[in-house]
Amino acid sequence: MSRLVYDLAHSRSGDKGNTSNVAVIAYNDEAWKILKKHLTADRVMKAYAHLIQGPVMRYEIESLKALNFVLENALAGGVTRSLRQDPHGKTLSSIVLSIELPQED
Amino acid sequence: MHSKSTSFSVRIGTGAGMADDRIEPAVQLLQTGQLNYMVCECLAERTIAREALNRINAPEKGYTPMLEQRIRALSPLLREKGVRLVTNMGAANPVGAAHVIQREARQVGVQDLSCAAVIGDDVLEKLQKHPELQLLDGSQQLESLLPRLASANAYLGADVVKQALATGADVVVTGRVADPSLFLGVAMYHHDWSYDDFPRLAAGTIAGHLLECSTQLTGGYFADPGKKEVPRLAHLSYPYADISFNGDVTVGKVEGTGGRIDRMTCTEQALYEIHNPSHYITPDCVMDLMHLNFEEESIDRVRVLNARAKERTSSYKVVVGYFDGYIGVGEVSYAGINALARAQLAAQVVQERFAMEGGVTSELQIDFIGISSLHGNPNDGTRVNPYEVRLRIAARCPDKKSANLLGEHVRQLNMQGPAAAGGPVNFGAKEIIAVNSVLIPREWVKTEVVYFGALA
Numbered sequence: 001m002s003r004l005v006y007d008l009a010h011s012r013s014g015d016k017g018n019t020s021n022v023a024v025i026a027y028n029d030e031a032w033k034i035l036k037k038h039l040t041a042d043r044v045m046k047a048y049a050h051l052i053q054g055p056v057m058r059y060e061i062e063s064l065k066a067l068n069f070v071l072e073n074a075l076a077g078g079v080t081r082s083l084r085q086d087p088h089g090k091t092l093s094s095i096v097l098s099i100e101l102p103q104e105d
Numbered sequence: 106m107h108s109k110s111t112s113f114s115v116r117i118g119t120g121a122g123m124a125d126d127r128i129e130p131a132v133q134l135l136q137t138g139q140l141n142y143m144v145c146e147c148l149a150e151r152t153i154a155r156e157a158l159n160r161i162n163a164p165e166k167g168y169t170p171m172l173e174q175r176i177r178a179l180s181p182l183l184r185e186k187g188v189r190l191v192t193n194m195g196a197a198n199p200v201g202a203a204h205v206i207q208r209e210a211r212q213v214g215v216q217d218l219s220c221a222a223v224i225g226d227d228v229l230e231k232l233q234k235h236p237e238l239q240l241l242d243g244s245q246q247l248e249s250l251l252p253r254l255a256s257a258n259a260y261l262g263a264d265v266v267k268q269a270l271a272t273g274a275d276v277v278v279t280g281r282v283a284d285p286s287l288f289l290g291v292a293m294y295h296h297d298w299s300y301d302d303f304p305r306l307a308a309g310t311i312a313g314h315l316l317e318c319s320t321q322l323t324g325g326y327f328a329d330p331g332k333k334e335v336p337r338l339a340h341l342s343y344p345y346a347d348i349s350f351n352g353d354v355t356v357g358k359v360e361g362t363g364g365r366i367d368r369m370t371c372t373e374q375a376l377y378e379i380h381n382p383s384h385y386i387t388p389d390c391v392m393d394l395m396h397l398n399f400e401e402e403s404i405d406r407v408r409v410l411n412a413r414a415k416e417r418t419s420s421y422k423v424v425v426g427y428f429d430g431y432i433g434v435g436e437v438s439y440a441g442i443n444a445l446a447r448a449q450l451a452a453q454v455v456q457e458r459f460a461m462e463g464g465v466t467s468e469l470q471i472d473f474i475g476i477s478s479l480h481g482n483p484n485d486g487t488r489v490n491p492y493e494v495r496l497r498i499a500a501r502c503p504d505k506k507s508a509n510l511l512g513e514h515v516r517q518l519n520m521q522g523p524a525a526a527g528g529p530v531n532f533g534a535k536e537i538i539a540v541n542s543v544l545i546p547r548e549w550v551k552t553e554v555v556y557f558g559a560l561a
Contacts (some may be wrong), residue, residue, distance in 0.1 A: 012377035023376035
């Protein structure tokens with residue numbers, strides 16, 4: 001099995017004020033085990049470090065096989081005042097999907 | 106046939122999930138969805154501030170811009186099918202919107218549409234006396250924004266929606282009401298649920314949360330060709346929820362429509378704009394999604410299981426809109442050999458000329474579309490030179506003149522910048538109304554329902 005998050009999970013991002021949330025939802029039980037172990041808040045913070053100030057919080061929702069990452073200070077001041085082309089951060093889910101996880105279990 | 110008379114469930118359909126959402130799927134859902142109620146959610150965070158300003162110049166305005174168009178398209182079907190409408194399209198002027206709704210309905214042959222307007226969300230005057238309130242975004246107090254304040258509206262809850270429906274009005278029009286509360290209010294009214302019955306409030310709230318963004322539940326914001334397919338994406342339909350007296354919730358779309366609704370779409374939308382999933386605060390309750398689950402009942406229907414809720418908080422969240430200067434934006438493209446270097450030179454030239462001619466800015470953003478405009482640049486050498494690049498420059502300016510000046514300099518690059526500049530555009534100066542929020546005690550908010558009977 002590949003270890004690109006893209007092959008293990010699907011994702012959607014949303015916004016509230018200057019905070020973005022990125023939900024990562026496993027395709028199956030095996031993928032869920034890998035994500036729970038390796039897709040840490042630290043690893044996610046590193047992938048977004050050039051774009052957000054953080055911190056990043058991580059929540060596990062076992063019943064949905066989903067991780068919810070809350071990225072604080074992520075939207076350059078928030079939807080209403082950001083100078084960015086994507087002020088809502090609607091494209092931010094694509095970053096988590098391109099993270100490569102380590103091969104070991 | 107009408108489901109109202111044949112079922113213990115109430116069926117609520119989404120008619121819009123944002124101010125400029127499509128109207129056609131709402132028409133289709135009314136025609137074929139056997140709805141009891143339709144909810145149109147049309148207010149983004151800053152919409153009310155914008156409309157409050159419009160109302161200064163035109164006191165009868167201040168409702169959402171597509172109100173007339175939506176009522177003309179929907180009201181004949183609402184009447185024909187016996188469906189009642191709940192909407193926050195009143196924005197900064199729910200009473201004015203009620204008049205417009207009745208007038209527009211009459212123009213398309215619906216003579217006797219009654220309307221109930223919900224007022225009381227506007228707390229601007231109250232907040233002006235409380236500079237000590239702590240802003241939720243950042244570390245400052247409300248005082249720092251008071252001179253620039255444009256609007257302040259509390260997110261009202263489902264109780265006032267229930268109260269408005271109890272007038273018997275065909276249409277309930279509100280200003281700021283929390284999105285899921287519009288739906289929960291319908292279920293509370295229809296089933297006469299108590300406002301302290303938290304298992305049922307959880308059911309109505311999760312249904313509203315799933316439905317409030319229209320097609321985001323039925324295949325919108327989802328497709329990734331080759332990986333996550335959405336059948337007939339051009340024909341996406343709006344969703345509905347069936348909510349039983351006991352709080353069983355099933356979401357669905359009309360059989361045979363485009364898009365998809367299943368565990369995957371529902372899970373993405375359930376977590377959309379959620380922070381701590383065990384503590385999702387609405388005006389009505391604090392929802393706990395830690396045990397949430399979905400069960401695919403058929404190709405077009407999904408059961409929603411195990412949403413829980415705790416006692417609501419003692420405060421209302423208020424979104425405050427304030428003037429925040431102007432933003433100017435300009436764009437221009439380069440292609441072929443050395444395209445990126447020319448775009449970078451162009452960015453330098455614009456900045457120099459802008460400063461030379463007295464342009465003032467507090468924050469400047471330079472993007473290379475195709476390289477760094479969405480996800481920034483990690484500077485790890487992974488972003489190779491593209492064949493084409495579009496330069497985008499944006500600046501925050503205290504004055505309109507500076508904001509416009511920036512875009513002008515980008516616009517003039519075709520003759521006065523690096524070689525071979527294509528498609529230069531000045532997007533002009535945009536006045537910015539930014540938002541922040543505060544919490545206030547519930548007692549500060551006095552809501553009222555104003556009923557407008559059928560026109561004679």
